Amino acid sequence: MQFRQLLPAPAAVQLPELLDSLELRAQVPAQRPFTIANFITSVDGRATFQGRSGRLGDDGDRALFRGLRDQADCVLVGTGTLRAEHYGRLIHDPDRRRRRAERGLDPEPLACIVSRSGEVPIDVPLFAEPEARAVVFAAAPVDTGNVAARVDVVRLAPGALTLATVLARLRTDYSIRVLLCEGGPTLFGALVRAGVVDELFLTLASKLTGGGDGETLTHGPEVAELDQLTLLWALERAGSLFLRYALPAR
Ligand SMILES: NC(=O)c1ccc[n+]([C@@H]2O[C@H](COP(=O)([O-])OP(=O)(O)OC[C@H]3O[C@@H](n4cnc5c(N)ncnc54)[C@H](OP(=O)(O)O)[C@@H]3O)[C@@H](O)[C@H]2O)c1
DSSP, rough: EEEEEEEESEEEEEHHHHHTTGOOOGGGGSSSOOEEEEEEEESSSOSOBBBSSSSGGOOHHHHHHHHHHHHOSSEOOOOOOHHHHHHHOOOOOOOHHHHHHHSSSOOSSEEEEESSSSOOOOOOOOOOOTTTTEEESSOOOOHHHHHHOOOOEEEOOGGGOHHHHHHHHHHHHHOEEEEEOOOOOOHHHHHHHHTTEEEEEEESOOOOOTTTTTOOOOOSSOOOOOOOOEEEEEEETTTTEEEEEOOOOO
């Protein structure tokens, strides 16, 4: 799929080639995975319309969403998003799974879920998929009795369930090098405050929600100081902007 690159230099670019050139694996810190996040918002700053993100997106956004999954060892998601977006298998297409395997990756990323309450929506299709693998970091019991997927539950004391600990465990216990956070705003806000996000891929969809109770990109307390992000890419396709930001190293 072709995009119009505006920055760093005007060019017509193909998304798969562009994503393959990211070299995320070259930048992995010692203590945690290289961590990227992918979000979409409307022009009026909403991350949802009618409770979900899907209708904000278009073909370009969906291609980026899939393409980033293809690059990741693990997809990190909060229980709110898992529930609202009714998560299914992370990579459906056998050709994409085969291409990952040819690149030395597992055919599908590991799904990682964090939950304080233990109330993980195990009825979403992801958990009914025998080939899916997931790890749940939780501060309370999680009932995985009837799931077909291979699910590890890592119980941590409430005070020990920090995102720094989760990311360190992903790196050491699951050999995760590239972690993709797909949201939602509560989890992403906590990752930003923890200073563990390396890059943000933000689609600015050329749509207006007009208001409502839609989510914004982050939830929770503000950071102590505003960080200056670096804009690495600006792409355009069908009126939407696809921005890639680097966050400062901590
Ligand atoms: N526009 C987009 O790109 C985009 C992307 C993703 C999601 N969304 C939308 O966002 C909405 C959901 O957002 P949300 O903020 O409510 O949900 P969320 O961030 O996906 O999930 C929040 C839940 O995740 C767990 N969690 C989050 N941070 C945690 C932490 N630091 N430690 C332990 N557990 C943590 C908690 O689960 P427990 O309650 O189980 O303890 C928390 O209640 C949906 O409407 C979805 O469609 C939009």
